[in-house]
Amino acid sequence: MWTHSRSSGRRGAKSGRTGGATGDAVIDAAGVEARALDETGAYTEPDEASLLGVDHVPVQAETSADSDHRMAEVHELHGERERDDGHAYTNGAAPAAEAQPRNTTGLDTEALRETLALVGDRIDELGSDFYAQLFALAPETREMFGAGMAVQRSRLLGALVHIVGTADDRDDLVPYLEGLGRDHRKFGVIDQHYAPVGSALILALRNMLGIQWTPRHEQAWIQAYDWIATTMSGAAQRDAVIAPPWWDAEVVYHRRVLDDLAVIQVRPHTDYPYRPGQYAYLTTPRRPKIWRAYSMASAPRDDGLLEFHVRTVGAGWVSSALVWRTEPGDVLHVGAPQGHDIASPRSESDLLCITGGTGIAPILATLQELEQRQDGRRVHVFYAGRDRDSLYALPHLESIGVRYRRLTVVPVVSPEGPTDRSPHLMGNIVSAYGDWRRHRVYVAGPSSMVSTSIERLREQGVAEDQIVFDDYGLW
Numbered sequence: 001m002w003t004h005s006r007s008s009g010r011r012g013a014k015s016g017r018t019g020g021a022t023g024d025a026v027i028d029a030a031g032v033e034a035r036a037l038d039e040t041g042a043y044t045e046p047d048e049a050s051l052l053g054v055d056h057v058p059v060q061a062e063t064s065a066d067s068d069h070r071m072a073e074v075h076e077l078h079g080e081r082e083r084d085d086g087h088a089y090t091n092g093a094a095p096a097a098e099a100q101p102r103n104t105t106g107l108d109t110e111a112l113r114e115t116l117a118l119v120g121d122r123i124d125e126l127g128s129d130f131y132a133q134l135f136a137l138a139p140e141t142r143e144m145f146g147a148g149m150a151v152q153r154s155r156l157l158g159a160l161v162h163i164v165g166t167a168d169d170r171d172d173l174v175p176y177l178e179g180l181g182r183d184h185r186k187f188g189v190i191d192q193h194y195a196p197v198g199s200a201l202i203l204a205l206r207n208m209l210g211i212q213w214t215p216r217h218e219q220a221w222i223q224a225y226d227w228i229a230t231t232m233s234g235a236a237q238r239d240a241v242i243a244p245p246w247w248d249a250e251v252v253y254h255r256r257v258l259d260d261l262a263v264i265q266v267r268p269h270t271d272y273p274y275r276p277g278q279y280a281y282l283t284t285p286r287r288p289k290i291w292r293a294y295s296m297a298s299a300p301r302d303d304g305l306l307e308f309h310v311r312t313v314g315a316g317w318v319s320s321a322l323v324w325r326t327e328p329g330d331v332l333h334v335g336a337p338q339g340h341d342i343a344s345p346r347s348e349s350d351l352l353c354i355t356g357g358t359g360i361a362p363i364l365a366t367l368q369e370l371e372q373r374q375d376g377r378r379v380h381v382f383y384a385g386r387d388r389d390s391l392y393a394l395p396h397l398e399s400i401g402v403r404y405r406r407l408t409v410v411p412v413v414s415p416e417g418p419t420d421r422s423p424h425l426m427g428n429i430v431s432a433y434g435d436w437r438r439h440r441v442y443v444a445g446p447s448s449m450v451s452t453s454i455e456r457l458r459e460q461g462v463a464e465d466q467i468v469f470d471d472y473g474l475w
């Protein structure tokens with residue numbers, strides 16, 4: 001099925017890069033071995049608009065002349081298209097942009113950031129104290145959480161870092177907080193809970209910072225929290241008029257495609273509107289009240305089914321219950337859709353997708369929609385797995401590529417993953433492959449891959465507002 005067929009005129013062919021023959025190794029730019037797939041899919045010249053290029057990874061042998069040639073091609077293809085209007089969500093993974101953005105919220109971002117800097121690496125401790133304070137102030141809130149408080153804590157902290165990181169950007173912060181507000185309905189959060197949460201947060205900060213905590217810090221957090229709570233609860237109230245707090249969804253299909261990975265399809269009991277690229281929190285009756293985020297792996301379908309890809313994560317209770325102890329007939333709860341619409345028809349930019357493992361799920365959903373409407377934009381997918389078999393979505397990508405011929409898939413096999421010597425494995429491969437400065441970039445996968453790939457792309461000159469990723473932040 002994945003026969004090797006290479007085209008002349010392809011930059012790799014011209015550069016004489018190694019790899020491509022069965023079992024060959026290619027060396028990424030950092031000099032660390034990264035084996036390419038031993039077979040590739042049929043490849044047709046991109047400019048002929050017929051891409052199912054399952055290609056092997058590029059190598060450092062790329063010459064600058066090749067790169068220039070490639071760049072020229074890209075520019076010619078794109079002309080002077082309008083820039084994409086998507087904006088990036090920073091979660092601390094991507095370094096802040098160099099230019100200082102205008103403050104559009106009026107929040108005292110300097111004081112907020114200073115407090116988090118003072119908390120430094122004691123942030124986990126802050127999370128523990130926050131929940132201790134919250135459960136003392138409002139004991140009924142304990143009932144909202146399952147046993148997995150460590151994950152809950154890290155979500156809280158992720159959300160805090162996100163909020164403080166974007167506290168001067170209304171366009172980023174408001175949709176994020178509205179999403180949080182809507183999503184919190186599934187926990188049973190009501191307006192009365194916002195006050196104790198704010199008090200607990202400020203108490204925990206004050207406890208931790210001691211004499212470093214100043215009246216300005218307190219004022220900044222009171223103002224910020226008031227803003228957060230008003231935005232979240234407003235969104236929750238509006239949402240309550242039109243949507244349930246969660247959807248019951250019956251499992252209609254469950255298949256373990258790898259030892260530790262299941263593809264699950266569910267039928268929500270009522271219409272579940274979402275966009276490709278979005279994700280939802282799921283919980284199973286086998287692990288009540290513990291919610292975990294998974295992306296929809298299918299575009300919205302006429303039969304209403306949603307597909308999810310779940311891999312067991314260590315001792316992860318929800319993921320292992322979903323992979324090992326779930327069967328057709330079970331009813332899951334699915335929270336409100338959140339995150340980015342990657343397939344937005346408003347965007348005309350070609351798309352670069354970087355992913356590994358089950359991070360392919362939102363990309364499959366996106367590709368399905370682009371295929372359905374024969375969107376026309378070109379898509380490159382760099383898809384990492386520890387070996388060929390673990391690239392379980394390749395057959396699906398192949399079938400999409402037959403119908404959507406502007407798709408190129410680059411499998412990246414990295415048996416050991418990125419090593420200490422090369423934490424930038426994926427970023428190096430992607431940036432050596434081409435010039436992405438006119439693409440919209442979507443990254444979904446292991447967090448280290450997300451952050452290091454973004455770092456490389458930014459070094460290459462890809463603007464921050466072209467890069468999109470979701471941080472699944474929630475508290």
Ligand SMILES: NC(=O)C1=CN([C@@H]2O[C@H](COP(=O)(O)OP(=O)(O)OC[C@H]3O[C@@H](n4cnc5c(N)ncnc54)[C@H](O)[C@@H]3O)[C@@H](O)[C@H]2O)C=CC1
Nearest residue numbers: 294295356357358359361384385386417425426445446449
């Ligand atoms: N299940 C879902 O719906 C979604 C999952 N995700 C995230 O995607 C990740 C997927 O986890 P798993 O399936 O366990 O995949 P994983 O953690 O096993 O990673 C997949 C492969 O990527 C390789 N890899 C990691 N970093 C790399 C790098 N910098 N360069 C090159 N290769 C690299 C690893 O060697 C591994 O073979 C999780 O972090 C999950 O949160 C993201 C979006 C949706």
